[in-house]
Amino acid sequence: MMRRVATNPVALWSAFILAHLWLGLVNLYGPGLPLGDVTIVYKFWSDQVFIADFWVGIHSAWVYPILAIFPMLAAGIFGPALYASTWLSLILFLDAIAFFVLIGHRRTSRHPMAAWWWIAFLLLLGPIALGRIDSVTIPLAMVGALLIATRPIAATAVLTIAAWVKVWPAAIVLAMVVAVRSRWRVLATAASMSFAIVAVATVLGSGTNVLSFITQQTGRGLQVESPVSTIWLWQAFAGVPGTMVYYDQQLLTWQVTGNGTGIASAVMTPIMFLVVIAVVLVAVLPLRRGVQATELLAPLSLAIVSALIAFNKVGSPQFIGWLAVPIVLGLTTSRAGHRAWFAVPAILGATTAAITQVIYPYLYGWLLGLHPLMLGALTARNLLVLVLLGWAIHAMVELGRDASISREEDGDDENSEAPFGDEPLGGDPVDPRDEAEGWPLVVDRRGG
Numbered sequence: 001m002m003r004r005v006a007t008n009p010v011a012l013w014s015a016f017i018l019a020h021l022w023l024g025l026v027n028l029y030g031p032g033l034p035l036g037d038v039t040i041v042y043k044f045w046s047d048q049v050f051i052a053d054f055w056v057g058i059h060s061a062w063v064y065p066i067l068a069i070f071p072m073l074a075a076g077i078f079g080p081a082l083y084a085s086t087w088l089s090l091i092l093f094l095d096a097i098a099f100f101v102l103i104g105h106r107r108t109s110r111h112p113m114a115a116w117w118w119i120a121f122l123l124l125l126g127p128i129a130l131g132r133i134d135s136v137t138i139p140l141a142m143v144g145a146l147l148i149a150t151r152p153i154a155a156t157a158v159l160t161i162a163a164w165v166k167v168w169p170a171a172i173v174l175a176m177v178v179a180v181r182s183r184w185r186v187l188a189t190a191a192s193m194s195f196a197i198v199a200v201a202t203v204l205g206s207g208t209n210v211l212s213f214i215t216q217q218t219g220r221g222l223q224v225e226s227p228v229s230t231i232w233l234w235q236a237f238a239g240v241p242g243t244m245v246y247y248d249q250q251l252l253t254w255q256v257t258g259n260g261t262g263i264a265s266a267v268m269t270p271i272m273f274l275v276v277i278a279v280v281l282v283a284v285l286p287l288r289r290g291v292q293a294t295e296l297l298a299p300l301s302l303a304i305v306s307a308l309i310a311f312n313k314v315g316s317p318q319f320i321g322w323l324a325v326p327i328v329l330g331l332t333t334s335r336a337g338h339r340a341w342f343a344v345p346a347i348l349g350a351t352t353a354a355i356t357q358v359i360y361p362y363l364y365g366w367l368l369g370l371h372p373l374m375l376g377a378l379t380a381r382n383l384l385v386l387v388l389l390g391w392a393i394h395a396m397v398e399l400g401r402d403a404s405i406s407r408e409e410d411g412d413d414e415n416s417e418a419p420f421g422d423e424p425l426g427g428d429p430v431d432p433r434d435e436a437e438g439w440p441l442v443v444d445r446r447g448g
Helices: 002-006 009-029 036-052 066-074 080-103 112-129 134-147 152-163 170-179 183-203 207-218 227-238 261-288 293-310 317-331 343-362 364-368 372-410 432-437
Strands: 244-248 253-257
Touching: 002 112, 009 080, 009 112, 036 066, 036 080, 066 080, 066 183, 080 112, 080 134, 112 317, 112 343, 134 152, 134 170, 134 317, 152 170, 152 183, 170 183, 170 261, 170 293, 183 207, 227 244, 227 253, 227 261, 227 372, 261 293, 261 372, 293 317, 293 372, 317 343, 317 372, 343 364, 343 372, 364 372
Parallel strands: none
Antiparallel strands: 244 253
8 A cells, every 4th residue: 555655646746746835835934035136146147138138157256157047037937025935936846847757647656766866855955946946957957967877968968958057967978978888979079069159158268267167166164064164163162262153245145264264265176086986996997897877877877976076165055956866876776685685775865855954944053053963963974974975985996896896707708808898878678668768778687
């Protein structure tokens, strides 16, 4: 009975709608102004376009990639009075598309566990799940991730568009370049679309402003929520001279300052890129040992996304929402002999989301006031992101080890291993209905 209810599309869609209605109400009427970035900052940028024909990213440098302005403009199509509700409706629409791709349209839903987990994750993350520009990119990235199995080029196109709204979906594209056989087509698609976007912006007079989102990040300090800032938050709590929390009037963010913060701010982005490179190198071994892209893509994506959060000097609470995409991808794929192998990151991700909601928006003032309970909560959340990164790396190493053992048991010659990443994602025979619909495939060639 419970299984029938759990896989029933009506139950899933009802829960999905109720969750979004609740989050919408909290955004509109909850404490802490959770929709403040939308109703104040995003609306200001869109008003500049509607009133003065002034486009950020074209006529001035901007912190976001150029396509981010379009969902902000879309929220204003029914007028300024309905800006907030239109934004929430837009996010509901995008999330609904991703949810439809996830569960399908049959009488029994596909991937119900992943669907229920995502609903729970949204509720645990709270109003921030709908109230930032990241809320546009997450459903787009999820659609892209779920299309990789059968339509890698279409997936790349969707992910590239998402990355030109907020950069982080490029992590999934990078994972595809590493893992899937059609990597050169993936690269060509992403590069050609990016070139077209830059070219159009340049023709419209952007100059280098179209790429200013890259340079705008370099001069930032350490935002209070970033993992590295935890060190100085505890120092400020302990009363270390010169260490404190302050509000940056230009960037409109709370940051930390103290002995060494300047150096940390300068090195964190290079360290982040070095960690991503290291993660990619870890993925090479299982690929060379014949691990399928279907098995590798989810932990590799999770590792890269976790690294982008863990070593980011910004660390905004909405970044935790990024974790939904690789975790849902992992819940919809399988590892040979380990049907529930993504249960651990699913639990860790949900816990991370719940702690994030406690901190923001409800008790954010306590964090800025250096309350020890909030400092402890933030420390725990940041450690969980590092644990997710460690789990993903360990999962990739285990995949390589298991593949090596399997080949030895099968008596494979050491020199007979498949070329690097030669196994296409979704390369096994599939149900034509699945291929036509573009659903993610669960490929388990070794059985178990």
